[in-house]
Amino acid sequence: LYYAEQIGDGALVAMREWKQLRHLNLRGTKVTDAGLAQLAGLPIESLDLGFSLFTDNGFDHLVNLPKLKSLAVGGNKITDTGIHALRMLPDLLELDLSGMQRTDSGMWGATITDKGIETLDSLTKLESLKVHGGKFTDAGFVKLTRLKNLRTLDIGDTQLSAKGLAALGNFGGLDTLSLTDAKRIGDDAIPVLSALKTLRWLDVSGTAITPEGIKSLKAANPSCQILSGEETTRKSP
Incomplete structure (x- = not known):
């Protein structure tokens, strides 16, 4: 789903039934924090939310992914407040917080x-x-x-x-x-x-x-x- 800009929270509703889902790339999509609630409990090991609509509030949903090992959330409006929640993911092996997202309304990335x-x-x-x-x-x-x-x-x-x-x-x-x-x-x-x-x-x-x-x-x-x-x-x- 890499940079599939038409993909939003609605697509995640269907993913609730994908019980074997291991790797999910939502980079550059319109997925928001609220949509991530649909992924709770899935055996996702690798998740890329870079350059989406992810914010500090989304980290609370990531703790519901017990198998998560690789996470990319760069190019989003996230701060130290959200980063603090990563302590709830002690098994992470890979973390990517890099990148700046440029849109018509401005430019932002992880601070x-x-x-x-x-x-x-x-x-x-x-x-x-x-x-x-x-x-x-x-x-x-x-x-x-x-x-x-x-x-x-x-x-x-x-x-x-x-x-x-x-x-x-x-x-x-x-x-x-x-x-x-x-x-x-x-x-x-x-x-x-x-x-x-x-x-x-x-x-x-x-x-x-x-x-x-x-x-x-x-x-x-x-x-x-x-x-x-x-x-x-x-x-x-």
Whole structure:
């Protein structure tokens, strides 16, 4: 149902009888918080509500999905208030809060501050976390100390600096890291990033890391694929 804009709450009424439903993609639809009540008790493991009409009020319905492991709700009008309810979903493995929705009436996305990011530390089973564009600071991010299972992390387009990246050492086996457009990340972050020996993919495009810094990163972790934005520049005529 991906970006099927004609799909709204009425379609969810029929889904109440889909007792074997495991994966549901409602991204870009007109589904609202109220409609989610129809999904209560279904064995849904993966749910994408990104860029829909989901708000903070919708989180109350998600606790009625006992099998939920993967959730995407980016590009919606959600705040720390809604994020707080995620503590009721301790078995989440994947969480995507990224993206901005643009419509004729305006633009919005998840507004995650330090209070919200700290709440996520309770989701200790998380393997993938995407909070691109979050409004949290170094002070909030460094309080993430319990996400030991995290493998994929997107903290691009945030206000994090090298000081905040110190928290990355808490994530034992980080494999994929995106810092795209995190403007405050510069060469002073090289020591922290170089210490992440499990990294296999790193995107620092749009950061303040210099070409010399990129060389240092590659020397520290030769097996890691590092994207810096220079790849596109070289290919341009």
